Structures are given as structure tokens and as C-alpha cells.
Amino acid sequence: MAKKEKEVKTNAMRILDKNKVKYESHTYECTEFTDGGQIADLLGIDHSKVYKTLVTVGKSKNYYVFVLPIDDEIDFKKAAKVVGEKSLEMLPLKELTPLTGYVRGGCTSVGMKKQFPTVFNDTIESLEKVVVSGGQLGLQLELAPADLIRVARGSVGDVIVKEG
Numbered sequence: 728m729a730k731k732e733k734e735v736k737t738n739a740m741r742i743l744d745k746n747k748v749k750y751e752s753h754t755y756e757c758t759e760f761t762d763g764g765q766i767a768d769l770l771g772i773d774h775s776k777v778y779k780t781l782v783t784v785g786k787s788k789n790y791y792v793f794v795l796p797i798d799d800e801i802d803f804k805k806a807a808k809v810v811g812e813k814s815l816e817m818l819p820l821k822e823l824t825p826l827t828g829y830v831r832g833g834c835t836s837v838g839m840k841k842q843f844p845t846v847f848n849d850t851i852e853s854l855e856k857v858v859v860s861g862g863q864l865g866l867q868l869e870l871a872p873a874d875l876i877r878v879a880r881g882s883v884g885d886v887i888v889k890e891g
Contacts, residue, residue, distance in 0.1 A: 737755070737862030738838035743870070746878050750870035753858070757865035761832060763797030766867060767858075777858045777867075780834045782823060782843070785812035790826065794836050794859065794879075795848040799887040809846055809884040818825065819845050834861040835868075836879040843882035847872070854881060 736744070743750050753770050761769075767777045777797045779837055783806065784790055791810050807815045823828055827839040836845050836859070851857055851872045859875065861868040876883065 729778060737866065739835045739860075739868065742838045743868070746874075748870060748874040748878060749806065750868045750874075752861060753798070753867040755865055755867075757832070757890060759791050759832075759864070764788035767797060770858075770867065772858055772867075772869075774852075775888075776854060776869075777855060778847075780836050780860060782834065783815040784818050784829060786814045790818065790841075791815065792836050792839070792843050792844045792845040792879075792881075793848070793886050794845065794851070794875075794881070796850055799848070802888045805884075806846065806886040807890075809882075809886055810844055810852075811819040818865060828865065829860075829862060833860055833863040835862050836875070836881060838862060842880060844891050845879045846886055847876055847879075847881050848886050849883050850887070851876070855875055 755769050763777050763779045767774050777792050779797050781793045781801055793806055803815050810847050827834055854872050857872045858867050858869045
């Protein structure tokens with residue numbers, strides 16, 4: 728009798744399970760970083776539903792996590808104001824895994840090594856479901872935005888560059 732293949736659970740999935748959050752996982756073949764747009768296209772998911780997770784460092788040397796639509800850019804001035812910093816910059820890539828426990832392309836706002844202040848762009852509130860990284864390359868999780876914000880202990884604010 729063949730053994731049933733056990734589903735591999737990431738830290739993010741275990742935390743969502745523990746908090747009784749319903750989510751759907753989407754997997755795809757991936758051995759290296761792929762941007763969110765390519766992932767959305769690969770999975771056939773509307774770009775407006777897919778959000779990326781960015782880790783920044785403030786002038787104070789504190790770390791902040793921002794979750795925003797894949798096709799948008801972070802507005803560092805707005806983001807700094809939202810978290811009460813003078814300025815913010817992206818965390819150097821070489822520091823991402825040691826700080827968060829996640830690799831580039833697999834970083835998610837749930838289950839980092841430490842809890843950092845997390846801000847979700849306010850566009851997330853208009854969605855029924857949001858798709859974010861599941862904590863490893865090749866895995867996306869789809870869930871209700873309110874559940875994601877609650878489990879990540881996040882807040883909501885306007886942190887993206889507006890066109891025009």
C-alpha cells in the first residue's frame with residue numbers, strides 16, 4: 728500500500744492553522760526568485776489580488792514589513808510617515824533570510840523569526856481574497872485579507888506610489 732504523501736507545511740501555514748484561518752494553497756514549479764507578476768500569470772490569478780511582502784529598515788534601525796499589490800511600488804515617504812520614521816530604505820537582500828527566516832520570493836508577513844510592525848496597503852480592504860507568498864518558493868496562499876491582517880498583527884495604510 729502506497730503511503731499518502733504528506734503535505735509540507737511552512738511556518739506561515741502552521742500559524743494560520745493554529746489561528747483557525749481558512750486558506751487555499753497554490754503551488755508551482757520554482758527553483759529561483761520569480762516576481763509576483765510572473766507568478767500571478769503562471770497561476771492564472773488576477774494581478775490585483777496578488778500582494779508582495781517588502782522588508783524595510785528605518786533611520787532608527789528598526790525593521791518594518793509592508794504588504795502591497797505586486798504591480799505597485801512602495802512610496803517610501805508615505806510608508807515612513809505611517810510607521811513614524813524619518814526615512815525608510817529596503818533591507819539589503821543579504822540580510823533578508825537571517826532577519827526573517829524567509830528567502831526572497833518566499834517572504835511573507837506571517838511567521839517571521841520576529842514580529843515586526845506590518846502595514847498592509849489600504850487597497851487590500853476592497854478584496855474578498857488576497858494571494859501572498861506561503862513562506863517558500865513555489866507556494867502562494869489565498870485567504871481573506873482580514874484574517875491575514877489579524878494573524879500578522881498588521882495595520883492598514885496608504886503606502887504606494889500613486890500615478891499622476
